[in-house]
Amino acid sequence: MxxxxxxxxxxxxxxxxxxxxxxxxxxxxxxxxxxxxxxxxxxxxxxxxxxxxxxxxxxxxxxxxxxxxxxxxxxxxxxxxxxxxxxxxxxxxxxxxxxxxxxxxxxxxxxxxxxxxxxxxxxxxxxKVLGSFNGPWRATASSVNIEFRRIDKFCSRTSTGGSRIYVTDSWVIKTSAYRVDLAHQQNVHLRILQAEEHPMSIETQTAVQFLWIEVQSINVAVKPFTLRVNSTEYGDIKDKLQSPIRNARSVVIHQTLSDQFLKAFKEQVTINQPYFLPSDAPEPERCVGCMAQVSNIKLMKMCRDPTDGDCQQCFCRPMWCLDCMGKWFASRQEQSQPETWMGSSAPCPTCRAKFCLLDVCVIPNVHDTANGTNQS
Structure with missing residues (x-):
């Protein structure tokens, strides 16, 4: 040479x-x-x-x-x-x-x-950005530090060029090589700009979709910035955000396998026979799984004759909401064979009585005393 x-x-x-x-x-x-x-x-x-x-x-x-x-x-x-x-x-x-x-x-x-x-x-x-909020910038920095230490913050598992995305209880944060963009959750408008699709991901060797979400603050000192989020993380970041994410361009968001099953689970349960509470029964309490929604699910053996089949009668009182029951059902399935989930069974999370999807009954007109809404 x-x-x-x-x-x-x-x-x-x-x-x-x-x-x-x-x-x-x-x-x-x-x-x-x-x-x-x-x-x-x-x-x-x-x-x-x-x-x-x-x-x-x-x-x-x-x-x-x-x-x-x-x-x-x-x-x-x-x-x-x-x-x-x-x-x-x-x-x-x-x-x-x-x-x-x-x-x-x-x-x-x-x-x-x-x-x-x-x-x-x-x-x-x-x-300078921290100083644009109420009070000295060091006081705002202390607030950000305290929230960042909490374990319930959203942290993007995907990074581009060393950038990371964090969402705490009050802040939306994006870190990159030379700057840190952050905005207060109560003062932001979020919208999906576009979807970026790749036939294969280096990490998973499968197709991947990234969503570009614009964060715009009403604080003029905070410049708009964009978040590049994997579509599989969209549900997690959406749950952590206080403001809704507008999808004005009707971007089709690719859901995870669990999200797709949960959607199909809800659609099937809504057409199942409902369960009506007895007149003397007390109002259902909060779901023991999430403690956020009122329990609106009752397991009743509806799929076959009571003396036949693998499913069993569950005698538990309503203790779970539809979302948590769907997630529980999916977690008890063979993860390598998702095509069998809809026809499979799972044990009751409380008494372990086996049930299938047809045995999940919605309790109509369950009143949420905390939110003042009806869930069905």
Missing amino acids: NEFQVEFVFAIAYWLFAVCFIAPPDAFRNGGLTVQNLFDKFLGSEQMDFVGYHLRRTTITVVCHSALPLGYHLVGGVVSENLNLFNLCYSGLIVQAYFAVAVCALFLGCCVASFWSWNNWMYHPLA
């Missing part, structure tokens, strides 16, 4: 590394070749100090990425000594111009980092 080929291969390898370092794929993240892993001790704990962690992370990321052009010049001088990269007086005009641009890039990166961290991070973009 001659000198030119060595230089060419080095250039390709270095800039491929630079691209992967800026937008790290799974292999780089697993190998620890990310800013977060390399400067782990300096950054601290994201779980304990979310705002402080990302103030430091975005700042040091700017410096590291701005140093990549100069790094190419320095490493290239070691690989190809005949280029005289360390002796600019004997280098060509192109090499001298590249060195000047590389030094300027690093200098600008350091200036940005110094400006952001000046006066205890007062001028960092994240601090």
Whole structure:
């Protein structure tokens, strides 16, 4: 391999590394070749100090990425000594111009980092956004940190170029290489912009759909930003959000296998024979599964003759809602054979009496005293 080929291969390898370092794929993240892993001790704990962690992370990321052009010049001088990269007086005009641009890039990166961290991070973009809400920005940062420590927050399992999505009780947050976008849940409008479909996912080797959701805040200091969410996570993020997600373009959202079954489960149960509570029966209590809805399901042997079949009569009082019963039924099935779920059976979650889908009866006109609505 001659000198030119060595230089060419080095250039390709270095800039491929630079691209992967800026937008790290799974292999780089697993190998620890990310800013977060390399400067782990300096950054601290994201779980304990979310705002402080990302103030430091975005700042040091700017410096590291701005140093990549100069790094190419320095490493290239070691690989190809005949280029005289360390002796600019004997280098060509192109090499001298590249060195000047590389030094300027690093200098600008350091200036940005110094400006952001000046006066205890007062001028960092994240601090300015936090300061646009009521009160000092550090008080708002403390509120964000407290909510981020809770285990019930939504965290996107998919990431693009190192970006992550979090939804806490009050905040919608998106972290990327150089910035952190966040908006208060009570002040946002959300809408689906488009769906992005791929015939095969690298992680699952199956078809995958991503939804682009725009987050627009009524706070003028918060710029609109977009969330790229896997359609399989759409139900989870929707449950955590306080505002509805408008689907004005009628984007068809691909559901998970469990979501599809739950939909079919509900459709079948609604056409089953209903169960009417006796006149002297007390009002059903909250579902013991979710404690959110009133129990509106009663298991009654309806599929076959009472003396025949595998199904058994359940004598439990209504204790479950339709959603929780559907999820329980799906969890007791053979996960590798979803085509058999509709015709299979499951044990009662309370007494273990076996029942099938035809035995699930809805209790009509169950009054929800907390919400003031009727569930059927």
